[in-house]
Amino acid sequence: MPVASDIEEPATDADTTGEGLPINEVFYSLQGEGTLAGVPSVFVRTSGCNLRCWFCDSYHTSWEPTGAWRDVDSIVEEIQSHEQAGHVVLTGGEPLIHEESVELLERLDAGGYHTTVETNGTIHRDAPIDLASISPKLASSTPTPERDPKGEGEWEEKHEQNRIDMDALSQIVDNYETQLKFVVTDESDLPEITDLVDRVREATATTVADDDVLLMPEGMTREQLDGTRSEVAELAMEYGYRYTPRLHVDLWNDAPGT
Numbered sequence: 694m695p696v697a698s699d700i701e702e703p704a705t706d707a708d709t710t711g712e713g714l715p716i717n718e719v720f721y722s723l724q725g726e727g728t729l730a731g732v733p734s735v736f737v738r739t740s741g742c743n744l745r746c747w748f749c750d751s752y753h754t755s756w757e758p759t760g761a762w763r764d765v766d767s768i769v770e771e772i773q774s775h776e777q778a779g780h781v782v783l784t785g786g787e788p789l790i791h792e793e794s795v796e797l798l799e800r801l802d803a804g805g806y807h808t809t810v811e812t813n814g815t816i817h818r819d820a821p822i823d824l825a826s827i828s829p830k831l832a833s834s835t836p837t838p839e840r841d842p843k844g845e846g847e848w849e850e851k852h853e854q855n856r857i858d859m860d861a862l863s864q865i866v867d868n869y870e871t872q873l874k875f876v877v878t879d880e881s882d883l884p885e886i887t888d889l890v891d892r893v894r895e896a897t898a899t900t901v902a903d904d905d906v907l908l909m910p911e912g913m914t915r916e917q918l919d920g921t922r923s924e925v926a927e928l929a930m931e932y933g934y935r936y937t938p939r940l941h942v943d944l945w946n947d948a949p950g951t
Protein backbone atom coordinates (compact mmCIF):
# COMPACT_ATOMS: atom_id res chain seq x y z
CA MET A 694 0.00 0.00 0.00
CA PRO A 695 1.41 3.43 -0.82
CA VAL A 696 1.82 5.64 2.22
CA ALA A 697 2.22 9.41 2.42
CA SER A 698 6.01 9.17 2.30
CA ASP A 699 5.81 7.23 -0.99
CA ILE A 700 4.14 10.11 -2.74
CA GLU A 701 6.14 13.04 -1.50
CA GLU A 702 8.03 13.03 -4.76
CA PRO A 703 5.45 12.01 -7.34
CA ALA A 704 6.50 10.80 -10.78
CA THR A 705 6.25 14.13 -12.54
CA ASP A 706 8.44 16.67 -14.25
CA ALA A 707 6.35 19.44 -12.72
CA ASP A 708 7.97 22.04 -10.51
CA THR A 709 6.94 21.05 -6.97
CA THR A 710 9.60 23.09 -5.22
CA GLY A 711 7.92 26.43 -4.45
CA GLU A 712 5.97 27.60 -1.42
CA GLY A 713 2.21 27.07 -1.42
CA LEU A 714 0.60 25.93 -4.66
CA PRO A 715 1.37 26.70 -8.32
CA ILE A 716 -1.90 28.19 -9.51
CA ASN A 717 -2.81 28.44 -13.17
CA GLU A 718 -6.21 30.08 -12.62
CA VAL A 719 -9.05 30.65 -10.15
CA PHE A 720 -12.51 31.36 -11.60
CA TYR A 721 -16.21 31.20 -10.83
CA SER A 722 -18.41 29.15 -13.19
CA LEU A 723 -20.95 26.33 -13.31
CA GLN A 724 -19.62 22.83 -12.73
CA GLY A 725 -19.66 21.56 -16.31
CA GLU A 726 -19.03 17.86 -15.79
CA GLY A 727 -20.35 14.97 -13.77
CA THR A 728 -23.13 14.45 -11.25
CA LEU A 729 -22.90 18.06 -9.99
CA ALA A 730 -23.14 19.61 -13.48
CA GLY A 731 -24.88 22.97 -13.26
CA VAL A 732 -23.83 23.80 -9.69
CA PRO A 733 -22.21 27.25 -9.27
CA SER A 734 -18.64 26.59 -8.15
CA VAL A 735 -15.28 28.24 -7.70
CA PHE A 736 -12.56 26.44 -9.66
CA VAL A 737 -8.96 26.33 -8.46
CA ARG A 738 -6.63 25.02 -11.15
CA THR A 739 -3.16 23.94 -10.07
CA SER A 740 -0.33 23.65 -12.56
CA GLY A 741 1.72 20.53 -13.28
CA CYS A 742 0.73 16.97 -14.15
CA ASN A 743 2.26 13.51 -13.98
CA LEU A 744 0.53 12.47 -17.24
CA ARG A 745 0.33 13.94 -20.75
CA CYS A 746 -2.99 13.16 -22.45
CA TRP A 747 -2.77 14.17 -26.12
CA PHE A 748 -6.23 15.79 -25.85
CA CYS A 749 -5.63 17.71 -22.61
CA ASP A 750 -7.86 20.78 -22.61
CA SER A 751 -5.61 22.41 -19.99
CA TYR A 752 -2.38 22.50 -22.03
CA HIS A 753 -0.85 25.18 -19.80
CA THR A 754 -1.00 22.91 -16.75
CA SER A 755 0.41 19.79 -18.38
CA TRP A 756 2.37 20.12 -21.64
CA GLU A 757 3.59 23.63 -20.83
CA PRO A 758 2.82 24.30 -17.18
CA THR A 759 2.48 27.93 -16.21
CA GLY A 760 1.24 29.57 -13.05
CA ALA A 761 2.21 31.57 -10.01
CA TRP A 762 3.08 30.12 -6.61
CA ARG A 763 0.44 31.30 -4.16
CA ASP A 764 0.00 30.68 -0.46
CA VAL A 765 -3.11 28.89 0.75
CA ASP A 766 -4.38 32.02 2.57
CA SER A 767 -4.54 34.05 -0.62
CA ILE A 768 -6.30 31.24 -2.51
CA VAL A 769 -8.91 30.88 0.25
CA GLU A 770 -9.45 34.65 0.27
CA GLU A 771 -10.11 34.67 -3.46
CA ILE A 772 -12.55 31.75 -3.10
CA GLN A 773 -14.40 33.59 -0.32
CA SER A 774 -14.71 36.67 -2.52
CA HIS A 775 -17.22 34.69 -4.63
CA GLU A 776 -19.85 34.99 -1.95
CA GLN A 777 -22.58 33.01 -3.75
CA ALA A 778 -20.49 29.86 -4.01
CA GLY A 779 -20.67 26.94 -1.57
CA HIS A 780 -18.89 24.50 -3.87
CA VAL A 781 -15.21 24.45 -4.75
CA VAL A 782 -13.64 22.33 -7.49
CA LEU A 783 -9.93 21.65 -7.13
CA THR A 784 -8.51 20.67 -10.50
CA GLY A 785 -5.39 21.00 -12.61
CA GLY A 786 -3.16 19.68 -14.03
CA GLU A 787 -3.14 16.97 -11.44
CA PRO A 788 -3.96 18.63 -8.09
CA LEU A 789 -2.91 15.62 -6.02
CA ILE A 790 0.75 15.79 -7.07
CA HIS A 791 0.92 18.74 -4.63
CA GLU A 792 1.09 18.05 -0.91
CA GLU A 793 -0.27 21.56 -0.22
CA SER A 794 -3.57 20.59 -1.86
CA VAL A 795 -4.33 18.77 1.42
CA GLU A 796 -3.89 21.99 3.41
CA LEU A 797 -6.18 23.86 1.00
CA LEU A 798 -8.85 21.15 1.26
CA GLU A 799 -8.63 21.20 5.06
CA ARG A 800 -9.14 24.96 5.10
CA LEU A 801 -12.13 24.69 2.76
CA ASP A 802 -13.65 21.88 4.80
CA ALA A 803 -13.29 23.97 7.98
CA GLY A 804 -14.99 26.84 6.12
CA GLY A 805 -18.01 24.66 5.33
CA TYR A 806 -17.41 24.30 1.59
CA HIS A 807 -18.32 21.23 -0.45
CA THR A 808 -15.16 20.12 -2.25
CA THR A 809 -14.81 18.19 -5.48
CA VAL A 810 -11.35 17.08 -6.58
CA GLU A 811 -10.86 16.42 -10.29
CA THR A 812 -8.09 13.82 -10.47
CA ASN A 813 -6.63 11.27 -12.85
CA GLY A 814 -6.72 8.71 -10.02
CA THR A 815 -3.00 7.89 -9.91
CA ILE A 816 -2.27 9.48 -6.50
CA HIS A 817 -4.09 8.98 -3.21
CA ARG A 818 -3.88 11.54 -0.44
CA ASP A 819 -5.65 11.68 2.89
CA ALA A 820 -7.76 14.86 2.73
CA PRO A 821 -11.32 16.07 3.33
CA ILE A 822 -12.71 15.47 -0.16
CA ASP A 823 -16.52 15.42 -0.55
CA LEU A 824 -16.50 14.09 -4.11
CA ALA A 825 -13.54 12.43 -5.80
CA SER A 826 -14.19 12.97 -9.49
CA ILE A 827 -11.79 10.44 -10.96
CA SER A 828 -11.01 10.38 -14.65
CA PRO A 829 -8.81 7.31 -15.19
CA LYS A 830 -6.94 7.57 -18.41
CA LEU A 831 -7.52 5.04 -21.20
CA ALA A 832 -5.09 3.81 -23.86
CA SER A 833 -6.74 6.24 -26.30
CA SER A 834 -5.35 9.17 -24.25
CA THR A 835 -1.71 8.20 -24.85
CA PRO A 836 0.37 10.76 -26.76
CA THR A 837 1.69 8.67 -29.63
CA PRO A 838 4.06 10.46 -32.04
CA GLU A 839 1.12 11.06 -34.43
CA ARG A 840 -0.97 12.66 -31.68
CA ASP A 841 1.64 14.53 -29.67
CA PRO A 842 0.60 18.21 -29.38
CA LYS A 843 4.15 19.33 -28.59
CA GLY A 844 6.92 16.89 -29.45
CA GLU A 845 7.38 13.55 -31.20
CA GLY A 846 6.05 11.04 -28.71
CA GLU A 847 8.65 11.56 -25.96
CA TRP A 848 5.95 11.13 -23.28
CA GLU A 849 4.31 8.04 -24.81
CA GLU A 850 6.04 5.43 -22.65
CA LYS A 851 5.88 7.31 -19.37
CA HIS A 852 2.20 8.16 -19.85
CA GLU A 853 1.41 4.56 -20.74
CA GLN A 854 3.27 3.27 -17.65
CA ASN A 855 1.71 5.72 -15.20
CA ARG A 856 -1.85 6.23 -16.39
CA ILE A 857 -3.36 3.48 -14.19
CA ASP A 858 -2.25 2.78 -10.62
CA MET A 859 -4.74 0.26 -9.27
CA ASP A 860 -3.58 0.70 -5.65
CA ALA A 861 -4.09 4.46 -5.69
CA LEU A 862 -7.34 4.18 -7.62
CA SER A 863 -8.78 1.60 -5.19
CA GLN A 864 -7.78 3.66 -2.16
CA ILE A 865 -9.52 6.74 -3.53
CA VAL A 866 -12.66 4.73 -4.32
CA ASP A 867 -12.66 3.13 -0.86
CA ASN A 868 -12.08 6.39 1.01
CA TYR A 869 -14.25 8.94 -0.80
CA GLU A 870 -17.59 9.33 -2.48
CA THR A 871 -16.57 8.74 -6.06
CA GLN A 872 -17.53 9.14 -9.68
CA LEU A 873 -15.52 7.45 -12.43
CA LYS A 874 -15.62 9.80 -15.41
CA PHE A 875 -14.12 8.40 -18.59
CA VAL A 876 -13.23 10.53 -21.61
CA VAL A 877 -14.58 8.59 -24.58
CA THR A 878 -13.15 9.13 -28.06
CA ASP A 879 -15.18 6.38 -29.74
CA GLU A 880 -16.72 2.95 -29.13
CA SER A 881 -13.35 1.20 -29.11
CA ASP A 882 -12.83 2.65 -25.60
CA LEU A 883 -15.71 0.67 -24.08
CA PRO A 884 -14.08 -2.78 -23.57
CA GLU A 885 -11.27 -1.10 -21.64
CA ILE A 886 -13.80 0.81 -19.51
CA THR A 887 -15.86 -2.27 -18.60
CA ASP A 888 -12.66 -4.18 -17.80
CA LEU A 889 -11.32 -1.37 -15.59
CA VAL A 890 -14.65 -1.02 -13.76
CA ASP A 891 -14.61 -4.79 -13.09
CA ARG A 892 -11.07 -4.56 -11.73
CA VAL A 893 -12.01 -1.63 -9.47
CA ARG A 894 -15.01 -3.59 -8.17
CA GLU A 895 -12.79 -6.57 -7.38
CA ALA A 896 -10.14 -4.44 -5.66
CA THR A 897 -12.46 -2.38 -3.44
CA ALA A 898 -14.93 -2.95 -0.63
CA THR A 899 -17.15 -0.19 -2.01
CA THR A 900 -20.15 -0.70 -4.25
CA VAL A 901 -19.46 0.95 -7.58
CA ALA A 902 -22.85 1.24 -9.26
CA ASP A 903 -23.23 1.57 -13.02
CA ASP A 904 -24.47 5.12 -12.55
CA ASP A 905 -21.26 6.02 -10.71
CA VAL A 906 -19.59 5.36 -14.08
CA LEU A 907 -19.84 8.35 -16.40
CA LEU A 908 -19.06 8.57 -20.09
CA MET A 909 -17.91 12.02 -21.23
CA PRO A 910 -17.41 12.86 -24.90
CA GLU A 911 -13.92 13.95 -25.89
CA GLY A 912 -13.71 17.49 -27.21
CA MET A 913 -12.50 20.87 -26.02
CA THR A 914 -14.63 22.89 -28.47
CA ARG A 915 -18.32 22.74 -29.44
CA GLU A 916 -17.27 21.73 -32.93
CA GLN A 917 -15.25 18.78 -31.61
CA LEU A 918 -18.10 17.75 -29.30
CA ASP A 919 -20.48 17.82 -32.27
CA GLY A 920 -18.45 14.89 -33.57
CA THR A 921 -18.52 12.80 -30.37
CA ARG A 922 -21.51 13.55 -28.10
CA SER A 923 -24.26 11.62 -29.94
CA GLU A 924 -22.19 8.47 -30.21
CA VAL A 925 -21.16 8.67 -26.54
CA ALA A 926 -24.80 9.22 -25.47
CA GLU A 927 -25.81 6.08 -27.39
CA LEU A 928 -22.97 4.12 -25.77
CA ALA A 929 -24.12 5.22 -22.29
CA MET A 930 -27.59 3.86 -23.04
CA GLU A 931 -26.22 0.63 -24.49
CA TYR A 932 -23.95 -0.10 -21.52
CA GLY A 933 -26.18 1.30 -18.75
CA TYR A 934 -23.61 3.90 -17.66
CA ARG A 935 -24.35 7.59 -17.04
CA TYR A 936 -23.70 10.21 -19.73
CA THR A 937 -22.18 13.51 -18.69
CA PRO A 938 -22.23 16.56 -20.91
CA ARG A 939 -19.50 19.16 -20.96
CA LEU A 940 -21.92 21.91 -20.06
CA HIS A 941 -19.28 24.66 -19.94
CA VAL A 942 -18.22 23.86 -23.50
CA ASP A 943 -21.85 23.85 -24.67
CA LEU A 944 -22.39 27.23 -22.96
CA TRP A 945 -19.10 29.05 -23.51
CA ASN A 946 -17.13 26.94 -25.98
CA ASP A 947 -13.41 27.12 -25.12
CA ALA A 948 -13.44 30.62 -23.59
CA PRO A 949 -10.80 31.09 -20.89
CA GLY A 950 -11.93 31.14 -17.27
CA THR A 951 -15.08 29.05 -17.82
Ligand SMILES: C[S@@+](CC[C@H](N)C(=O)[O-])C[C@H]1O[C@@H](n2cnc3c(N)ncnc32)[C@H](O)[C@@H]1O
Nearest residue numbers: 748749750751785786787811812813828911912
Ligand atom coordinates in the same frame (compact mmCIF):
# COMPACT_ATOMS: atom_id res chain seq x y z
C1 LIG B 1 -7.79 18.93 -17.26
S1 LIG B 1 -8.30 17.57 -16.28
C2 LIG B 1 -7.60 17.97 -14.66
C3 LIG B 1 -7.83 16.91 -13.62
C4 LIG B 1 -7.06 15.61 -13.77
N1 LIG B 1 -5.74 15.79 -14.26
C5 LIG B 1 -7.82 14.65 -14.66
O1 LIG B 1 -7.40 14.39 -15.80
O2 LIG B 1 -8.86 14.16 -14.20
C6 LIG B 1 -10.05 17.90 -15.96
C7 LIG B 1 -11.04 17.01 -16.67
O3 LIG B 1 -11.03 17.32 -18.06
C8 LIG B 1 -11.07 16.11 -18.79
N2 LIG B 1 -10.57 16.40 -20.12
C9 LIG B 1 -9.36 16.92 -20.45
N3 LIG B 1 -9.28 17.12 -21.78
C10 LIG B 1 -10.46 16.73 -22.30
C11 LIG B 1 -10.99 16.68 -23.63
N4 LIG B 1 -10.27 17.07 -24.70
N5 LIG B 1 -12.25 16.22 -23.78
C12 LIG B 1 -12.98 15.81 -22.73
N6 LIG B 1 -12.54 15.84 -21.45
C13 LIG B 1 -11.29 16.28 -21.25
C14 LIG B 1 -10.24 15.18 -17.92
O4 LIG B 1 -10.44 13.82 -18.24
C15 LIG B 1 -10.76 15.52 -16.55
O5 LIG B 1 -11.97 14.83 -16.29
Ligand SMILES: Nc1nc2[nH]cc(C(=O)O)c2c(=O)[nH]1
Nearest residue numbers: 722723724725784811941951
Ligand atom coordinates in the same frame (compact mmCIF):
# COMPACT_ATOMS: atom_id res chain seq x y z
N1 LIG C 1 -17.09 24.84 -15.96
C1 LIG C 1 -16.13 23.93 -15.83
N2 LIG C 1 -16.42 22.74 -15.26
C2 LIG C 1 -15.40 21.87 -15.08
N3 LIG C 1 -15.46 20.66 -14.46
C3 LIG C 1 -14.22 20.14 -14.45
C4 LIG C 1 -13.35 21.02 -15.05
C5 LIG C 1 -11.90 20.81 -15.07
O1 LIG C 1 -11.18 21.36 -15.91
O2 LIG C 1 -11.44 20.03 -14.23
C6 LIG C 1 -14.08 22.12 -15.48
C7 LIG C 1 -13.81 23.37 -16.15
O3 LIG C 1 -12.71 23.67 -16.63
N4 LIG C 1 -14.87 24.22 -16.28
Ligand code: SF4
Nearest residue numbers: 742745746749755786
Ligand atom coordinates in the same frame (compact mmCIF):
# COMPACT_ATOMS: atom_id res chain seq x y z
S1 SF4 D 1 -4.26 13.84 -16.57
FE1 SF4 D 1 -5.65 15.61 -16.66
S2 SF4 D 1 -4.33 17.46 -16.60
FE2 SF4 D 1 -2.99 15.67 -16.93
S3 SF4 D 1 -2.71 15.67 -19.14
FE3 SF4 D 1 -4.47 14.29 -18.70
S4 SF4 D 1 -6.31 15.58 -18.81
FE4 SF4 D 1 -4.53 16.95 -18.73
Ligand SMILES: [Mg+2]
Nearest residue numbers: 750751784951
Ligand atom coordinates in the same frame (compact mmCIF):
# COMPACT_ATOMS: atom_id res chain seq x y z
MG1 LIG E 1 -11.74 21.83 -17.90
